[in-house]
Amino acid sequence: MIRPITRLAALALISALQPLGFSVLFSAPPQTLGENFALVFSDDFDGPRLDERVWVSQAYETKIKHDTARGPDNLEVRNGELLLHVRKESRTVGKRTVKWTSGYVYTRDTFGPNVYIEARFKSGQCPGVNNAFWLASISNPGKDGFRDRYEIDIVEARKDVRVPDLPGMLNGNGNQAWHDWKTFAYARDEKGKPVDIAQGQVALHSFGDYHTWGLWLGETELIYYLDGVEYWRGEQHPANRDQWRTGVGKLKQWPADREKSAYGRHGQPDWSYMGGYTGDRMNIIFANLPWGDKWSPLSDAADGTFMAVDYVRVYKPASLVSKKSIQETRLKAPGPDSAPVAITRPINVNDRHPSYISFTLRKTAGAAPRVALLNIDGKPVATLGVDAGNNLLASIGNEWSPANTKTAWPACDRKEPFFKDDTDYLLVARITPRRGLNHPAISVCAFPLDQPLPGEEPFFYANITAAGSTNITNGWHINQKRAAYGCAVSFRIENTTGKGEVRPSTFRLGTSFASVLPN
Template sequence: MHKKFFKSILIIIPFLIIIVAFSASKRANSIGVLDETYAFRAISPVQDDEYVDPSTCEFKWEEVKDAKKYRLVISEDEDLKKVVFDDFVEQSNKTVKGLKPATTYYWKITAILTDVKGKEKNMDNKDGIRMFKTGLNNVSDKEMTPQMIREKWNLTFEDDFDGDKIDDSKWSHCPEWERKDGFWSNEDAYLDGEGNLIIRVDERDGKYYSGAIRSMDKFEQKQGFFEIRCKLQTQEGFWGAFWLMSPTVAEVGDEGRDGTEIDIMESAYLKSSKICQALHWDGYEDDHKSDSNIPYIPYIYEGYHTFAVNWTEYEYVFYVDDQPTWITSAGGVSQVPAYLKITAEVGDWAGDIKNAKLPDYLVVDYVRVYQKPGNK
């Protein structure tokens, strides 16, 4: 008798569980609590997306069955307090125009459904609030490669170093100052007569000398694409450099916006096949600040290579052999013109000069500068 009773109970219990679960689910939906299976996903822009076109940004998400509408919110802060767009959309995508370039945004999409009682209920997407960054003024800026720049932008400066004398309408020797563990010397910057600028490092009478030239008071430009093609040194103890300098770099108060030293290439890592790309601002004393990138590039100290920066209003994009190696806006991007410098300096940052077989050379094929049409 008891066995039959318990056996009957065991058979009935699973059916009771199913009935209770079904009733709970039905009741939950009747009051607007949506089952997890109804959750949907945001599609684009994806989390941490960069270089989103600010002029025409398309937002997409999964379509929710029976959704009456969707609410799209875009803000400049994660708490969604600095809202730049807040509107209802009937379809599962929305194109938003006129976002600011080079800006971080956060976006959230919510589906609006109606429960069985006709009351509206919100359903958040599975991904929550997403972050993305806009690029420059339009897609073409984002997609501009160095080759496209060379073809489409205005060539504002060019020196192929033909002839047998440095063009004094473009360059001057840097002052023959003591630099690090050596001295800049006029005689160590010259043309070889074969289409190359030679920046030589040598030892004379127990002292070390290196060449250095600059375009100060002859050519300067704010923003653009700055490029050098050169062959780096083979010996340690010194580094070659291609860099931009603003006369106002020592000013303090507006970070790098009032002048930044832009080091496009410093060849200080011969043994590890690396170079340095760097930014310096707020002078060189107590207020000095900097940021840098040291990419590893196999065989960079063999043969000729190109080193460049695309300096825009919002960021710097550094290249080696037309490949991007560093994108940064550290210090706030400089908004003042800069002139060109090609130099070499002796110092233990690059190893022990006593181990070097001198003379050694930085050999420069050309320097070119481009400016985006319409910029001044």
């Protein structure tokens, strides 16, 4: 497939520099996002076959939908494109015989949030087939067994036969939508049947052409793009903002009857009752499904057609993937007259993205280290530490009323201690800025340095109480979300009991989890 020279030049630069260890940054399209981006995933389908290390095909036996079985024989890589073929053919699946087969393929890895995802493809040249580029939780990193609880349709494109099939005519209906399937457990439609909570719109386009479809999956908004131009966005619900990460409450444009279905049962911004994995880590999926409608009827003309995917790419803000710390400072044991240590880049609770800090730390029996992040007036913006009983503490705001792993759920269910005496630990903290009207948060983990450090950031679940309780899938050891303002410009370490010893050695500040890990 012939592509614009600017895109070819960018890819050539990646190929040349990445083996040498350079970080290749982009202002990824669209420019309106106002960030420098790093390309974190791409596939141009230039090989002889689909890379099975990257992609998984749904098996024909997995699921039948609209009298169609989807599987690997309907996938092909040819001339730099991934082709998803539609065939009218009988296939026996279990005790059923279907009339159609088609393709369904998804990434092994999961993505999001804070990513821009983009694909260029051409829909199959017939009505009655749904050509889909979407996200769902197929590979669930949680432990509760839930799947497909949350879905984002970057586009589902079908041909509209009501519009003349002439050059330049907008005869493609591209459904751009978000679904929360968890609401089937409690939300009902006007007939009393289970219903998902959804929001979206139709993007009109020329069906017979290649188009580039993109999505910014942010912390508080979803922004949909068509050919590099913003087409539609959904934002955090202004009233029920605490349910941002549950899915419910994510889009503020709901009509009143839908909002009543979502919240009418409980009537409060409930942080826990819809517990379990929320779908924030999702797989990229391509699928084409025979699916007729009055305005897009399915006929034998669909037999032999295919959806042609030119490329798919995922970009992430460069700061969030950086492995280089902003500051690395050697520390001395704290004393009664120890001066605060300056932070070279202030940690602001109103930043667009989180800030990360880490401390290499050891303590002896009876000691209780506390680290206070201080504003210009010397007042705490956030605090973290370990108590004399080796429980982790975290607090955000001026008030010292910390969340404690001894009492906060699910941390309190852990049998082994989070910190041990006379052992070197890496104490890592994430300061998550406020989201709209929501409160900022602090999250803390302690990793023993005599064991391998995690390869990726612990899962962050934003629905946190001031007491530190959160969802079972949360990966950080202790969290707290509460009102806080300002920015930290220094920190002070102290031993709050005066017993034993606190021995810090290194402080690191960075824009990503990886940037505050030891080299």
